[in-house]
Every structure is written in C-alpha cells, then in structure tokens.
Amino acid sequence: MIWLAFTLFIATRCVDAQVTAQSSVAPELRECYTNPQFLDRNNLPPTTLPVLIDIIQQIEDNPNINMDLRQLAVQLLHTYRQDGIEFHQPDSSTVLSSNVLPYAPTFHSFHRHRLLLTKIIPGYSQVLPNNTINSALKCAVHHMLSTTVDARVRGNENSCNQLSQYRALRTARRVPRQVNADDVEILDLDALKSANTMGKMRHYDPKNDVEYTSIGGSKSERQLLGNSQCPLLSGAVFTRWGAVSAGHVIAGIAGGAQFQRVPISELTKGSLNDYSNVQQTVSSIFTATLSGDLAEVVLIQGTERGNAISVGVAGNWNSTQAPRYYMLHNRLNVEMTDPEIRGDIDGFVLGTLINSNVDTSGTLKLSQLLDMYYSPRNGVYNSARRACNRRGLSQEFIDRETLIAESQAFVAALDTSMPLRGTIVSGLDQLVSSAVQNFQTYTTNNLNDLSCINSETTTNDFRLKTNLYIVLDAAWPYQAVYPAISFLLDGIEVGKFGSSVTLLSAFDGSVIVNKTFSLAEFHSNYTLTRHQALLNGVNLENTLSNIRISMQTELENEKTANYVGGNSSVLLFLLNTGNININEQIINDARRLNETVPDLRILFATSTNQFDTLWNLVRDMHNDIRTISLNNEGTNVENTMNPILTRIQTVGRRIVNSNCGSTFYQEWTSGTRQFADNVEPGYINFYTISPNYFFGNNDNRKVRISRTGSSVGSLIVCQSRTVVQPRQNVTTIGADAEAVICQTLASGNVEISLRGACDGHWLIGACPPFYISVQSQVTDTTSLSATCTEFACRFPYNVRYQVQIEDFGCFSSAGTAGLSLILGITIILFNLVKLF
Numbered sequence: 001m002i003w004l005a006f007t008l009f010i011a012t013r014c015v016d017a018q019v020t021a022q023s024s025v026a027p028e029l030r031e032c033y034t035n036p037q038f039l040d041r042n043n044l045p046p047t048t049l050p051v052l053i054d055i056i057q058q059i060e061d062n063p064n065i066n067m068d069l070r071q072l073a074v075q076l077l078h079t080y081r082q083d084g085i086e087f088h089q090p091d092s093s094t095v096l097s098s099n100v101l102p103y104a105p106t107f108h109s110f111h112r113h114r115l116l117l118t119k120i121i122p123g124y125s126q127v128l129p130n131n132t133i134n135s136a137l138k139c140a141v142h143h144m145l146s147t148t149v150d151a152r153v154r155g156n157e158n159s160c161n162q163l164s165q166y167r168a169l170r171t172a173r174r175v176p177r178q179v180n181a182d183d184v185e186i187l188d189l190d191a192l193k194s195a196n197t198m199g200k201m202r203h204y205d206p207k208n209d210v211e212y213t214s215i216g217g218s219k220s221e222r223q224l225l226g227n228s229q230c231p232l233l234s235g236a237v238f239t240r241w242g243a244v245s246a247g248h249v250i251a252g253i254a255g256g257a258q259f260q261r262v263p264i265s266e267l268t269k270g271s272l273n274d275y276s277n278v279q280q281t282v283s284s285i286f287t288a289t290l291s292g293d294l295a296e297v298v299l300i301q302g303t304e305r306g307n308a309i310s311v312g313v314a315g316n317w318n319s320t321q322a323p324r325y326y327m328l329h330n331r332l333n334v335e336m337t338d339p340e341i342r343g344d345i346d347g348f349v350l351g352t353l354i355n356s357n358v359d360t361s362g363t364l365k366l367s368q369l370l371d372m373y374y375s376p377r378n379g380v381y382n383s384a385r386r387a388c389n390r391r392g393l394s395q396e397f398i399d400r401e402t403l404i405a406e407s408q409a410f411v412a413a414l415d416t417s418m419p420l421r422g423t424i425v426s427g428l429d430q431l432v433s434s435a436v437q438n439f440q441t442y443t444t445n446n447l448n449d450l451s452c453i454n455s456e457t458t459t460n461d462f463r464l465k466t467n468l469y470i471v472l473d474a475a476w477p478y479q480a481v482y483p484a485i486s487f488l489l490d491g492i493e494v495g496k497f498g499s500s501v502t503l504l505s506a507f508d509g510s511v512i513v514n515k516t517f518s519l520a521e522f523h524s525n526y527t528l529t530r531h532q533a534l535l536n537g538v539n540l541e542n543t544l545s546n547i548r549i550s551m552q553t554e555l556e557n558e559k560t561a562n563y564v565g566g567n568s569s570v571l572l573f574l575l576n577t578g579n580i581n582i583n584e585q586i587i588n589d590a591r592r593l594n595e596t597v598p599d600l601r602i603l604f605a606t607s608t609n610q611f612d613t614l615w616n617l618v619r620d621m622h623n624d625i626r627t628i629s630l631n632n633e634g635t636n637v638e639n640t641m642n643p644i645l646t647r648i649q650t651v652g653r654r655i656v657n658s659n660c661g662s663t664f665y666q667e668w669t670s671g672t673r674q675f676a677d678n679v680e681p682g683y684i685n686f687y688t689i690s691p692n693y694f695f696g697n698n699d700n701r702k703v704r705i706s707r708t709g710s711s712v713g714s715l716i717v718c719q720s721r722t723v724v725q726p727r728q729n730v731t732t733i734g735a736d737a738e739a740v741i742c743q744t745l746a747s748g749n750v751e752i753s754l755r756g757a758c759d760g761h762w763l764i765g766a767c768p769p770f771y772i773s774v775q776s777q778v779t780d781t782t783s784l785s786a787t788c789t790e791f792a793c794r795f796p797y798n799v800r801y802q803v804q805i806e807d808f809g810c811f812s813s814a815g816t817a818g819l820s821l822i823l824g825i826t827i828i829l830f831n832l833v834k835l836f
C-alpha cells in the first residue's frame, strides 16, 4: 500500500481545480470503480459513436448546462476523461481494505493527460455537476474518453483473434522471470540495460512532482507486462471507419477551441533538461493529439527499446454487435495504438477546423460536429472532411516538419513529468523523426479503413424515423437475442433525430423498457439481470390486446397533439417459443389492430417456422413472417437480422389525419394542416399514406409540399401507388414506366392530388397506399452552410420543407365505413327498404 499512500501524498501536494488531473481516481468517477453494477462494463451502454453522440446530446439538452461547443469540449475532458487508470492487485498477504480503491491513474497515458488538463487546455473552475447525466452514462462516457490499457488475464484469451504478432514477439523475448506464484511477468532488467545503450537508468528524484514506482516489484509494471495475450484498450469507440480513441478527438477539438501556444518552460517547471535546441512553445492542438502520442512513443520506446520505434498496434472488438471491449493484438509498444492514431488525426483535423472558425453560424453543437464528421456523406460542411477521408485529410492538414518540431518540443516537456526507465541523453532528433516517419508510413499503409466510395455504396441514402416496438420472448438466451436487438437499433438509428424503441414482454405485453430515443438509455436498462427477471412464456392473447389498447391510446394522443405525420411504427415479435397457439380472440385482436391502427406494420421473427399459425395475423404474409436462427455466441447476427431490418426500412413515414384517432368516424376530416420536415443534402425521405385516410372520394383531397427557408440544391417529389420507395430515374423491376411520377420543386410547391385514389376498389384492404418521396439533389461540389439551425435539424445544412394535407378523411374497414361511400349508402338504403 506504500505506493498508494505516496500517490495520495502527491495528490494533496499538487491540489488543483482539475480533479481528473490528480493522481487518484477523481471522486465523481469513483463509483465507476466501486459499484459492481458499473464495474461490469456489460451493464454500461456499448462504446459506439452513436452512443457517445447520444450522451453528448443529453448533456447539451440539459437545461442546467448552458455551454457552446467550445466550452463543452473542454468541460467534457475535465469532467469525464481521466487517462491511465489501472487496477492494482493488492499483495496477496494483504486483505483488501474498504478504505482503498484498488485503482489509480498509473499508466503512462496519465502523465500527458495531466499536463494537458493543467497547463495546455486548462478548464474553468467548475466541472459539470455530478447529476448532469446518470451514473451509467457517466461511467460509459468516462470509459469512452479515457485511454488506458488493462493487461489483466481475463480467461477468455482464447478468443483473441490474430495473435500471430504476439506469438512472434513472445518467442523472440527471453524467458521472463517470475515474480511470484501468480505468474506475473516483470521486465528483465539485465536485458533492458544491455539493450538500452543510449540511456542510463534514472533514479527517483523526490523533487519531481510525479509518483515514481521503483523498477522491479512495481505494480504498474505488472499492468504493463501482465500476461493477457490481448490486453484491453479503454477509450476506444467503435465507428464504421475504425475504432477511434474518442478522448483524443474531444481533446483535439478542445485544443482548437481554446487554442494557445504554451511555452515549454511552463510545462517543465524549470527542470534542468538539456533541450535547448527545440522550439520553445507547443500548440494546444498538436499536444492534445499527434505530438502528445508521438512524445510518449519516443520517450518510452526510446528509453526501453533503443532505436526501434514502433507506431501502431492493431486490435479488434470481441463482439460484432454492441461492442464494449477492444482487444489489442500486442502487449508491447502500446503508446500509439491504431485507435489513438485515428483519434489523433480526427482530433487534429477537427481542432484545426474549429480554430479556423469552420462554424460561421456560431450555433454548431459538439454533437453535430461529430455527427457530420463520422457520417457516410456530406461531412463537416464539405464532403472531403469526413472520417472516410482520414488518410487524405492527414496529408492535407499535417505538415511533416511542423509535426517533427512540435513533437521534439513536447518530448522535452513530457520528459520532466513522466517516470521513465532511462534517460535519453542524445539522439532525440533521430528518435522523433523516426517516430514521425513510422507514423506516416503506418497511416498510409496499415490503416485500411472503409473508403468514402464504399461508405456511400454500403449505406442507405435515407434515414429512418420509426417507432419500433419489440415484443420479446424471455425464452431467448440473452447472449443470442441482445446482439440481434442491438443490430436492429443501430440499423434504424435510434436517436434524438431518428427512431425510438420500446421493449415489451411477450408474456403479457407489459413494458420492459419504455419508449426511448436514447440508445444509451435502452442499453443501460436492458441488461442481463433485467432479462433474467422477465416472466417466461408467450401469451399472444394478453399481449395483442394490451398492445392494441396502448396503440389506440397513442392515436388518441396524436389527435390531441394535432399530429400530422413524420414517424412510422413497426411491431416486431421476436419469438423463441415453438407451437404458438392461435385462437379466435387473437385473430380478432389482430384484425382490430389492423383496422384501427392502419399504419402499424406487424412483423414476426421466430426461431422455428410457424408460418401456418401466424399468417393471418399480418398484412403481408409473404414478407412479414421470418424464421431466424440466433446463436449464443452472438455471431452471424448481421446475416440473420438483415432481412428483418430491410423489411422495417420499407415502412414509410406516416402522413395521417390525426382527427380520426382510433375510432375513424367518417365526418372527422382533416381540413388543412401541415408539419415541417427536413432532409439531409443528397438524402431522400419516404412517406406512406394509408387508404384509411382517402378511401372515399373527395375531389379536393391533396398533399402539398413546399420548401421553407433557404438551403442548397433542389428537391424532387415523387409519387407512386405500387413502388414503396419511389425515386426519379430508377425503374423497379416489374413496375411499369408510369408507376412513378416525379416533379422538381423549384419554388412554390408541388401538389399531389388524391382524387379518386381508391376508384375501382370495393374494400379498403384492396386499395393500395399512396407512396410519396422527397429527395434532395445536390452536386458533389456544392458547398454546404448552416441554414437549418433550429432544434429539429440533425445537421445544420439540412433542407427544410413543409408537408401540408387538405381534406383527408377517416375510413375504417370496421363496419360500414370499411366500404366505399356508395357501397355504404347502398347498404343503408337496402336496410331501410327491408324495414318497410
């Protein structure tokens, strides 16, 4: 415990406003290391970019937080980032005291972090209040922003992929000396001394303001050289363009937001290092990103491994869905891993853009900046500024000579605050240029992330706004069904501007996780413990009637709210129980749901083929029932679930006459009403109007689309009765040439008449829906600007328009209203005649 007492001593010696810069775990982050619920990362939301953006949005939307992008980036770092926290196994003889937290920031990444927070990007006196976000989200964002390596043996190392690199290294090294029975390797000091001809060992200097653990029995060395074959890297966040160390990205943005050049004399506190030949100031953007990591590489590898500088360590997530654990393929030279390289480049580019006032509107949010950069199209006001173009951006933004000079200067600064196993007495220039050279070669040759062309061809150019209701059968093993659900949620983009999810129980239709637009909230509520507490069994009778009641309530709520449209709704049953029993009551409920909630699409995904029982519960039996096979390893999820996702994606956004509520009295016409919507440049929004709103004829019934506000490009409005997702110049197989009609919306508006749209159909069920699309067309070279700064716009350059409806009616296939008007009257007449 001596080291800990010492650490505390240091902490009290250099008390600073920045709690996360102190050498003990920051008080507000401690519960992430003490509470068993949060200590198990499986209970925290996955470390993905959409989750990070979700959490940042929640902070931005918190009424008590009134900060712009620049302030928030700095505050996020100061509140949630603390690099280098490691677990320290108490000596076996010592009983773990409840007074001691066996975690402390001792990994090398902490020292740079501390300089950054205290000297280079100093914060305001107050960090974000503890109650800004709940504890699960706080711990999640802490782990997403904080870089550290956990080298403890986990027991599942047999699942580490591609360990060839590691094995090669291992055989090359000398047989490690054993410290004690729990086979912890320590550094072979003799080997180190003989290999390290350039350095001499440095001794602990009590005047240095850092803790320094002695070589040999040091706990931190056990961490560094512990024997997991694939140590876990914390602080890495999944993106489609490779794992990214998000702390480095936010730090780069903060460094650009509070740009300054800091004299190295301020960072070295007058230490007597002989670094007079380096430039005398460092840039906050460089040190927060590239030169910060390169300095670590140079200092650590330079003192430990001589001339051989190695940049980049690959790794992989241990799950394809809901990723939380990033495993490195190597345990040595982990100073600048692949996620850190990506984070450094991204942070450098974004910090430089912020420093050059890329946001002319002054209203850009941090969440939007990240969302634009990590997006398959458009980018930060310019399609070249996207994560997919990282390689190009690094060539465009990073000047080699400047990087070398900045790195040399920061090496001088960091050397005085980081404990090392040797002292670099000469040859610094070569070490730095070799590190920069390796960084550039590695970035060009080894980071083969998804290119911009493939980003576009492998993603849809439309985004969903779907209220997805999942009815979950507790008979699924959590390990099998959780990844499948997570895949769907990512696919439909659950989020503030996208879709919502509600998790219901197949036992009785009760709510497991309430409707939420937050991925982080969903994942922190639907945990293994929650799943295991669910009641087993599938009771479609109770489930359907409960769901029908709650859906009808939603329609009544929409009526009160004068809702005109926007989102679609899908009800998905995920069933693992075989031989579902269907009775009259169930069929009746399905029919009534069909009649009174016309826009709800019901889908079944079952583990065994139950088509023969389920076919009469859905609208389209050939497409709405699927058999899926999910395994306990959570693999092959994408292939299995993609048909379900595709089906959900074809359900268009609704345009409704909310006056109808759930009762569909015919006299409740809509009059004229409208809603505002917007579309991302180059994207397309699809709508579906159910015949329940236009079955009986009205000559004046129409939809009118008009642009609102100024924005780029043109809008194309298409309509169809047979093509569910109509587009210009795209012929759908089997559809005739006239199936899709398109008009360009320049100024004014486009009117689509619904007159006689169900002529020739006797039943509502026989009359097809009306499909409409609104597509934004821009040329590749269009420059984008912030024209959509209101709350509803996900991206500041979105194109706004209005959808107006006129004289929509209410028709339901229940009772006489289900027939066309004439037919209805005929029946009434017929009955009247019968009476006499």
Ligand SMILES: *[C@@H]1O[C@H](CO)[C@@H](O)[C@H](O)[C@H]1NC(C)=O
Residues within 6 Å of the ligand: 027, 028, 031, 130, 131, 135
């Ligand atoms: C922060 O809030 C959590 C949960 O309310 C609480 O357990 C913790 O003690 C608080 N931390 C501090 C430093 O107040």
Ligand SMILES: *[C@@H]1O[C@H](CO)[C@@H](O)[C@H](O)[C@H]1NC(C)=O
Residues within 6 Å of the ligand: 042, 154, 156, 159, 318, 319, 325, 633, 634
């Ligand atoms: C990934 O690794 C973590 C930590 O060892 C473990 O808890 C989790 O179950 C693993 N997940 C998968 C899908 O293997």
Ligand SMILES: *[C@@H]1O[C@H](CO)[C@@H](O)[C@H](O)[C@H]1NC(C)=O
Residues within 6 Å of the ligand: 465, 467, 496, 497, 498, 499, 563, 566, 567
């Ligand atoms: C529709 O989705 C948006 C976000 O995409 C959300 O703000 C709104 O509340 C949703 N409306 C309904 C009725 O679900």
Ligand SMILES: *[C@@H]1O[C@H](CO)[C@@H](O)[C@H](O)[C@H]1NC(C)=O
Residues within 6 Å of the ligand: 512, 513, 514, 515, 516, 521, 522, 525
């Ligand atoms: C998640 O759980 C918390 C605490 O149990 C609860 O307050 C919250 O309403 C839940 N969220 C949803 C969406 O169900």
Ligand SMILES: *[C@@H]1O[C@H](CO)[C@@H](O)[C@H](O)[C@H]1NC(C)=O
Residues within 6 Å of the ligand: 511, 514, 515
């Ligand atoms: C779900 O949310 C609604 C509205 O926010 C609320 O009325 C209802 O009680 C919640 N249900 C549960 C189970 O949390």
Ligand SMILES: *[C@@H]1O[C@H](CO)[C@@H](O)[C@H](O)[C@H]1NC(C)=O
Residues within 6 Å of the ligand: 590, 591, 592, 594, 595, 616, 617, 618, 619, 764, 765, 766
């Ligand atoms: C639901 O309505 C559609 C037409 O809108 C019809 O084809 C289908 O058979 C109905 N399904 C049920 C279960 O009533």
